[in-house]
Every structure is written in C-alpha cells, then in structure tokens.
Amino acid sequence: MAQGLRLVLIGPPGAGKGTQAQLLREHVDLAHISSGDLFRHHLRQGTPLGLRAKEYMNRGELVPDEVTIDIILGKVMSIPDDDGFILDGFPRNRNQAQELDKKLTAESRNLDKVVHIDVSEPALLRRLGGRYICRACQSPHAIGLGEDASARTCDQCGGELYQRDDDAPAAVKKRIQVYNDETMPVLGFYRKRGVLVEVPGDDTIAEVNKQIMAAVDVPTARKL
Ligand SMILES: [Zn+2]
Numbered sequence: 001m002a003q004g005l006r007l008v009l010i011g012p013p014g015a016g017k018g019t020q021a022q023l024l025r026e027h028v029d030l031a032h033i034s035s036g037d038l039f040r041h042h043l044r045q046g047t048p049l050g051l052r053a054k055e056y057m058n059r060g061e062l063v064p065d066e067v068t069i070d071i072i073l074g075k076v077m078s079i080p081d082d083d084g085f086i087l088d089g090f091p092r093n094r095n096q097a098q099e100l101d102k103k104l105t106a107e108s109r110n111l112d113k114v115v116h117i118d119v120s121e122p123a124l125l126r127r128l129g130g131r132y133i134c135r136a137c138q139s140p141h142a143i144g145l146g147e148d149a150s151a152r153t154c155d156q157c158g159g160e161l162y163q164r165d166d167d168a169p170a171a172v173k174k175r176i177q178v179y180n181d182e183t184m185p186v187l188g189f190y191r192k193r194g195v196l197v198e199v200p201g202d203d204t205i206a207e208v209n210k211q212i213m214a215a216v217d218v219p220t221a222r223k224l
Contacts (some may be wrong), residue, residue, distance in 0.1 A: 009086060009115050010115065010183065012183075013178075013200060015124075017117065024209070031084070035072055067088070073099065085108075088156065092182060093186065093187060096186075113196075130144060130147075132161040133164060137159060139155070143156065197216070
C-alpha cells in the first residue's frame with residue numbers, strides 16, 4: 001500500500017525538503033531523487049548530460065530547462081514501474097512540471113501526491129540567514145539571530161564556520177523571489193489535478209515530518 005508511492009516535495013529554499021525526504025524513507029520504501037545531488041553526480045562523472053550542463057555553467061549562463069529535464073526524467077523513468085520515488089527540487093517551474101506530467105502519464109504512472117511545504121518568509125530568512133558550514137568537515141550549523149558567528153566553531157571538529165555566498169542575506173532574498181515567481185505557479189498546476197496537499201512548514205522537523213506522513217497516508221507506527 002505504501003509501496004510504490006510517487007511523490008513530489010515542493011517548498012522554498014530552506015524548507016527542509018531533503019531532510020524530509022530522508023525521514024520519509026525511514027517509513028516507506030522510496031527512491032529519493034534529489035535534483036541537486038543528481039546534477040552534481042552528472043557534473044562529477046562528466047556524463048554527456050553533465051558536459052552539456054557544464055558548457056552553459058562555464059559561460060556563466062543558466063542551464064536550460066531541457067538539460068535539467070533530461071537529467072531528472074532520465075532518472076525518474078529508470079525506476080521500475082512498481083517502485084516508489086520521491087522527487088525533491090524538481091519541478092521548479094511550470095514547463096518542468098508539464099514535461100514530467102507528460103512522461104508519467106504516457107506510462108500510466110501518475111503522481112500520487114505533491115506535498116507543498118509552506119514556510120513563511122520570515123522563518124526562511126531566519127533559517128537560511130543563520131546557516132553556516134564548517135570549512136573543514138562541511139557540517140551545517142544554525143546560528144541564531146544576533147549571535148556572533150565568528151565566536152563559534154564547528155561542533156563536530158572545531159573547524160572554522162563560514163556562510164556560503166548563497167546564504168548571504170541578499171542572495172537568500174533573491175532565491176525566495178525566484179521561488180515565488182517560478183515555482184509557486186506549479187502549485188496551481190497540481191491543485192487542478194487534485195494531487196496537491198499543503199503542509200505547514202514553520203514547525204520543527206519532527207512535526208513537519210508527522211504532517212507529511214499524514215498527508216501522504218503513511219502509517220507512523222510501522223517502520224519497514
Ligand atoms: Zn567541522
């Protein structure tokens with residue numbers, strides 16, 4: 001019953017999609033398809049698609065949708081029919097959603113649920129703005145508002161903490177803006193298809209996980 005679920009997680013940067021996908025996998029047997037991880041894998045391995053993406057990146061251009069779509073859909077369609085998957089970080093815009101839909105519909109493998117993790121903008125700014133990474137071991141740390149990051153070192157190894165350019169305040173605002181402009185319209189697309197479920201995402205990781213499991217109808221008591 002829980003087997004073979006086909007899910008998409010949509011949420012703004014900082015919503016904890018990757019974390020929630022991992023938690024869900026403790027309860028349901030699903031392949032986790034993280035678009036970011038998959039992208040990095042293709043770049044690292046220098047696959048034909050990875051090389052195509054790199055050409056654009058080297059020129060400082062955005063990787064076109066068709067390349068992203070080929071990378072993600074290649075993986076999605078490689079998953080056996082009866083197996084479930086959870087997509088995180090894709091689709092990011094309406095075009096990607098339509099392409100995914102076309103492919104899945106052609107094989108009668110429609111999505112079961114699209115979970116929208118809805119996080120308020122102040123909560124996102126707090127979370128992302130407070131995200132620091134250890135220079136030595138890369139482990140992430142949360143620095144509270146008003147806390148002096150330079151006074152802290154890594155909990156794991158004592159290394160120096162730094163903030164990625166991506167997580168600097170202006171960059172964070174920009175990422176949220178892009179999400180609002182490009183990804184939010186995808187929600188309407190799935191709402192019309194009757195597969196969209198809304199989960200409030202300002203709560204703790206554990207609470208959001210509980211809500212997601214209820215939304216996709218996974219029993220919490222039984223672990224696989
Ligand atoms: Zn460290």
